Amino acid sequence: MTIYNDDVFRMACAQFQVIADYLNIDKNHRDRLMYPKRAIAVTLPVHLDDGSTKTFQGYRVQHHLTLGPTKGGTRFAPSLSMGETAALAMWMSWKCALANLPYGGAKGGVAVDPSKLSRTELEALSRRYMQEMIPFVGPHTDIMGPDMGTNEQIMAWFMDTYSVYQGYAVSEIVTGKPVSIGGTEGRREATGRGVVYLIERAMNVLKIDPEKCTAIVQGFGNVGSVAALSLALKSGVKVVGISDAHAALYNPKGIDVKAAEQHILKKRHLRAFAQGDHVDPNQLLTMKCDVLIPAAVDRVITEKNAAKLQCRILAEAANGPTTPAADLILEQRWDEIFVIPDILCNAGGVIVSYFEWVQGLQSF
Incomplete structure (x- = not known):
């Protein structure tokens, strides 16, 4: 596994081996499909507001180039490693x-934990990361996007930094940017x-x-909150459990997810939200519901x-x-639980x- 020696990458490889056995893929093609085409690791020195300098570790993994340019998000998370990045890139290939x-x-x-950086520090880190990536990314090579810990503003900084080095605006280098600079509504x-559609x-x-x-929705970030709101307000589903990194709540009578969203916008966490019983986050996953949505972290x-x-569901x-071990158990429960796989x-x-991306390429 060398530089990819990580539990998440080992899990992704185990999942792939199951499918490779089913498809009878030979060892040479397995290795080509399992290990990334290219992996980049960079060090990112950033001047902080207090005058000191801190160095961060950055990564970019391009898994497979056969179908076209690579595409994948950019994650800012304190535990991020090369192995986890490689696993996420592999899953992205299967998804595309x-x-x-x-x-x-x-x-x-x-x-990095982006919540511990000021806006100025976050901008400096984002721009430095893109500067280091410029030799390896491009609209026809590798297109970036948002992921956990990043947002429209960071994508705008990425685009601006890349465009400065090219000498003209290149909106198609990133997706998930603000609509005002070439992003897409929705x-x-x-x-x-x-x-929710699925x-x-x-x-x-x-x-x-x-x-x-x-x-029950585990994770109330960008994905979890949108799913919870859509289920409750458009589909008529009663959301009885929600959680974030700080707290988990359960209320069999239903939770006002709009109020939860407003609470998080003000407090940045669910810890003080009072519309339900606070339960152990791990226990929330096994509580009774019709639809369980893990929308936070892996494993x-x-x-x-x-x-x-x-x-x-x-x-x-x-x-x-x-x-993979849980997959085997769920396979035995196929008549009880309908699984919609992550990819x-x-x-x-x-x-x-x-x-x-197409909109940007066509300058539309």
Whole structure:
């Protein structure tokens, strides 16, 4: 595994080996499909507001180049490693192929907690990261986008930095940027909306009435909050559980997700939100509901809790939320739990990103 020696990458490889066995892929092609085409690691010295300088580690992995340029988000998270980045890039390849998009998978990011940086420091880090990536990315080579810990503003800084070095505006180098500089309406909500569209299709197949349906959403960030709001306000589903990195709440009578969203905008966490009982975040996953949406981090559905899930639909909105060992348990429960796998469930974001990229290429 060398530089990719990481639990998340090992999990992605284990998932791939299962499919490779099923498809009878030979060892040479397995290695080519499993290991990335290119991996870049950079050091990013940044001047902080107090006058000191701090160095951060940045990564970019381009997994597969056969189908076209690579495409993938940029994640700012304190635990980010080369191995995790490689796993996310691999999953991105499968996602793009499934959606029939002309992309290979990529992923990048910086090992940093963005909430601990001032706006000035965050801008300096974002611009420095793009400066280091310029030799390796481009509108026809590798297109960046937002991910955990990044947003429209960071994409705007990326685009501006790249454009300065090119001498003209290159809007198609990133997706997920503000509409005013070439972004696409609805891109921010695209992943969460895609999750809901698939849940609605699953409910239709299973003949579940949305008005009598309950849902639990783990993770109340960009994807989880959009999914929860859409389910509650448009589909008529009762959201009975929500969580973020700080707290988990459960209320069998239903939670006002609009109020939860407003609370987070003011307080930045759910810790003081009072519309339900505070429960253990791990316990929330196994509480009774019709739809369970893990929309936070990877590896939350494991061999320890897969047999305890009480949902009818498991919608994998996060990347890699279910471990291979848990997959085996869920396969045995196929008649109890309908699983929407992550490479399909959260593909809405990259599909809309493709439209934004084409829009930029055509200067439309």
